[in-house]
Amino acid sequence: MSRIIGIDLGTTNSSVAVVEGGKAVIIPNERGERSTPSVVAFTNSGERLTGSLARRQAAVNSARTISSVKRHMGTEWKISIDGKAYNAQEISAMILRDLRKSAEEYLGEPVTDAVITVPAYFNDIQRQATKDAGRIAGLNVQRIINEPTSAALAYGLDHGAAQKIMVYDLGGGTFDVSIIEIGDGVVEVLATGGDNHLGGDDFDQAVTDYLVREFQRTERIDVRKDVAAMQRIREAAEQAKKELSVTESTTVQLPYLSQNQNGPVHLDCTITRAKFNELTRELVNRTAIPVQNALNDAGIAASELGKVLLVGGSTRIPAVQQKVKELTGKEPSHSINPDECVAQGAAIQGEVLSGGSLQLAGSDGGILLLDVTPLSLSIETVGGVASRLVERNSTLPVHYSQIFTTAAPFQSSVDIHVLQGERPMARDNKTIGRFKLKGIKKAMAGVPQIEVTFDIDTNGILKVSAKDLDTGKEQSITITANNKMSDEEIEQAIRDAEQYAAEDQIRRDAMTVCSEAQMLLTNVEQALAAEKKQLEKAERKQIKEECSRLKKLITKKTPEKMTYGELDEIKAAMKDLEYASACLNMSEYRP
Template sequence: MTEIIVGIDLGTTNSEVAIVREGRVEVIPVVPGVRILPSLVGVADDGSLLVGEAARNQYALHPERSVRSIKRRMGEFASVQMAGKDYSPQEISAMILRRLRDIAEAHLGEPVGKAVITVPAYFSDAQRQATREAGEIAGLEVVRIINEPTAAALAYESCHSGARKALVYDLGGGTFDVSVVNLESDVVEVLSSHGNNHLGGDDFDQKLISFATDHLRERHDIDVGQHPLAMARLQHAAEAAKIILSSEPYATLSEEYLLEKDGVPIHLSVEVSRNEYEEMIEPYIAETLDAVHIALSGAGLTVADINEILLVGGATRTPLVQRRLEQELGMQPRAEVDPDLCVAMGAAIQAAVIAGGQAPTVLIDVTPYTFGTSALEYFNGQMYPFCFVPLIRKNTPIPVSRSEGFCTIFDGQSKVDIHVYQGEDPDALNNIEIGRFTIDGLRDAPAGNPLVTTFSLDVNGILEVTSREKETGLVHSITIDNAISRFTGDKLAEARERIDGLFGEQEGADRQPVATTTEASPSDDRRRLRVEAGTLIEKAERLLARAGTEDAEDLVNGIEVVKNQTEGSDADLKVAMDALADLLYYLDV
């Protein structure tokens, strides 16, 4: 008998859990007849935790006690508030994962301790590691992280045969990905990926919300944006109207007793046509089509080379999406596999492969980003110390390892700073620095002492960077999940205890422990925190150039506070970093 490993689609709007049993993929029902869990959490009046439909129902009444769309904040250093308490994005996601784990255990009648979890293809290393941490907090060993479009291709491939090239168009609640895949002889090979981690059905909702608030402003001279409870109810109305417009030509945004003005109740009832709605969201669809052509170019293919289009994600039910894809690519998209469920199904298929079950499909994935370091080279006619040197290029099949030779630039140089970047710009400072370390104790040698730097990217998208002095073998390295991780081993354990408490799990319950991140020493934690602070400061300084006067002043103050606290206690530095990260989030959205 094979071990139990479930597949989980941790979505922005909805999440699902699936398993392969007796050669068949089964999406496990949340309740009889319902296989989708809304990705919302909340705290009830009595302090108990709400996850799923109950949390969604509460959101319209108590948004301050509820959290939605947390996936869009994965990988950030900021916290979110729920019922007056601060939680990391990992902890909120862990509540959803924990609920899915409990659902699977109740259905299977056995403990579930391992999972394959999907993420958008364009998720960064920070976001992938945050997802892994969320799984560990939820009591799951995350045996593999795979890309959502790739998982969807596995689901489609499981019931079809024949060699073909497919374009997987994945438009979910909060993220968009497009991947070009080659399907042949039970092998799913990803040729290229492109996307946007902040584009999805949530943005469609916002257009409808703006439509409603404009109507109320014109008719009642009232700014609904100043009323959080009313905005939460508008969110609910917009989601309902969006769903109706997928199958009907008209929908009514309706909420009675939305708010009061001068003691008079104000009701919302405004009709929106599908044509009006499609005009609102057309720029978003156009952006996704641009991404389609970028992905095709990355794979070295043209539209004529594509045999089929696979639709993934609930937002692909929008008729405009299907119509524009057909116009652009000259073929009707396939959607016979439920677009809300196919990602979880693909994750379950990959889980079955890992568990040794009967699921022969082989997965070959690629990295959606270029990773590299910086070096002193000629740039725009002059020597520049931050020229970007790519080692692992975008769309390279993973796992992969690449090495490059570098050398010291001074006589007697005893150390070298290694910066790790993610991006495409030839100026490394315009890319995202995801980690750094120093190789210290180099031999006393003239300039030109050779070093070999190696980048290794595993199947979960976790990057390890090693630098070795060629003559002596002196080695220093960094694993990027640690460099960007919010949690040490102790913090993960604390977060798990916190989530267990919310779920009412008693201490000492009969459950197998799940492996967590290796604990770091206090000195390692301190060093890592200051690396994170430096990265945060650099991001803030890049944002200064396009910030308004008032925002720039806030940024400068935030940067100074973080700099001042780098010599202080870890606790004070974390507070300063969280404040700056929050400011960056609101200025960068």
């Protein structure tokens, strides 16, 4: 098996790591960045951009730029670009493919296997969607692991002493908190909680709203309908948020944001940290309940925690750190890098899965991760009640069965409605699957015995089966989303993605060849002008002819539309020109 890489597929930023020499190292991308913005864009010429290139052009191309796609994972969300509808899995796959490419270049070998992280509070459908995204990107997803657990694994590799820790992970779009116990080479999750829709994006939004309100108050202009202006405000808001983590006050200046009858209007607004804290107080407070729930579920008091780890970029906000301190009575630890530890932990898990011999510091054996299912699983029983089969925070893998019976006389089929969530009533929970067990032997209500079995694997993915103990009839499903992509759809998406990748490649190659040809032409023409007099007439003519032939070839089409055949033609023409102009003294040109 080739090496398994670890990928942190984040809401705003993603990163990739691999284990080398007993340590998890972050792989920089081709632009030398240690994390890649999770942004995908389609330019007007049809080219696809990912990462910081995509992010940089967002303001001028906001309709064709997609960011925070993770928030749509496992939903029906789709975006239509140039007549093709992309779902969240396909967009995420473009980011994953980019990360995979960086890893391949770094390692100098093909990469086919990965461990990908997801928020601990992701439900089954969101996990499946993430797995599908990996497949579309050409990766066998060996394991989906939870982000806070992954962070704890990275921490545990260096700090193996027996202790209980809390991981407080406030990322770009999601909030997770996990209570984890480390000891005897085992990293065991005791409890986990969170909020799938709380993160840095919400802080940006709060600041954006404030700037829009202020602009309206002072200038009497409502910019909410102006897409480009809003994009600029959003970027400025994010920047201001980051600055306010280190300074007490910052000024947002956006010249020419809008205009009125007197001409252009500029936005100039000072935000203090106190104001920022006031704007985001509600958001920070929302993290308190999951923290308390997780501690409760783990059955421990905050004073029993040995360490509190902060993960995710949003934990740089001073008010967040203050809140954590208030909730746990502990100074949060800064011993791990909040942006990188998640990918590192995934790489460590990848190494464990590929049979590597990593060791937890201070233990003799290997390292083992025991994770839990974040949400309770139940089936709907009479009265719309959610009858729990698997309690949240059960250690994976779980195998559990229970006997049910029919509610009505002569009922010949039962509808197994599988739910995920903590609420007592079925309809308040998330439906994650439904199937029918038919052919139950007709009997009075309460006579048939139907065994319902839940199996959750180490990826947290659920299989439910129902069996009539009397007739032996059995029916089962692996839980899939309504919008879950079928195998054919995934195959198609893989083909599409590969085709795009090939197109991207030829586009890049065409650019390179054409610019080289252009450079050659410029040089030859310059040298020709300088040495015209020393040449034979025939030689001059020959060179000029070759020049115009090459020129024609590279201007016939834009580089984006060229085929490899045409590129070969250009390369041949370049060779001919070089040959013909060998007599010229072209010191500047280096093919």
